[in-house]
Amino acid sequence: MTASKTLIALGVMATFSSTAFAADYNVYGKAEVQIADTDKGLMRYTKAGTQIDAPFSRIGIKGDHKLSDSLKVVFKYEVQVKGFENDDTKSPFSSRNTYVGLAGNWGTLVVGRNDTRFKYSEGKVDQFNETQGDIAQILPGQDRLGDTLTYSSKTYNDLSFSFTYAPKDDASNEETGFAATAIYGDRALKAKPYYISLSHTDSLNNLVATRVVAAYKFDAFQLGAIVQDSENLDGSKSGTGYLVSASYKTGSWVPKIQLGKDSSKLRHAEEATQWTLGTDYILDKQTNLYALVTQLDLESDDDTSIAVGMKYKF
Helix, strand or coil: CCHHHHHHHHHHHHHCCHHHHHCEEEEEEEEEEEEEEECCCCCCCCCCEEEEECCCCEEEEEEEEEEECCEEEEEEEEEEECCCCHHHCCCCEEEEEEEEEEEECCEEEEEEEEECHHHHCCCCCCCCCCCCCCHHHCCCCCCEEEEEEEEECCCECCEEEEEEEECHHHCCCCCCEEEEEEEEECCCCCCCCEEEEEEEEEEECCEEEEEEEEEEEECCEEEEEEEEEEEECCCCCEEEEEEEEEEECECCEEEEEEEEEECCCCCCCCCEEEEEEEEEEECCCCEEEEEEEEEEEECCCEEEEEEEEEEEEC
């Protein structure tokens, strides 16, 4: 941990009891600024006209505390920071992943607000994550839910398993909800060049869906694909969606492209197709500039957004 991170972390933890200082923790976050010009404002995450925004900027603290050689407490408290924007002066924060739990040789079990394991299964396929081109623009199931229990196994021979459970009263409908995901390979595409996942969700946020994800990285190229079958809980809306993405790193530049389509009408009232083209310019491991253009095509209308921005992770 750098000296600056240590000072920040000590300030955040100052109100905790003295035993908390035995924990191994880290303060982290993302500061981002974006200038976007959007045609009609049909897209999620942006408005019509020219906007200065801080998309999904956040700050959090995460860590663990050793209880024994085989057991430790794990925790994360994270909020989205929206105070950058004039419209959010009175409500500058919103909830993100916030949980506490236990970890051991048997895996990790946490309780609180967390990405469902269905959302988690996307891996690094989404080349325009947390922008107007995010896969959540057209694919359902990208949910972060409170009052959930999440279990994640250890990885054995590149294979791991995880599970989200929400009691009936907290599943956003009248049924107990769950999501189960099996993963083969490396989700981050660092230790291994391949990633495959199979995920199913039932009754979480009124959705029943199955998703297959695959990604492969070789040299400077990265390719990814998602195929998903979705329907709402009462079966009145259903359909199939897919997404393909590709990127290529050349020096400091990372040009990338993504195309998605969904017929379920669960994210928009009509069948939706979206393509996004853009590039990152990497200044260092924590900082990059980016530019993108994305178009959303519905059956009766369409929308286009052009954006440039800077992202800094700490």
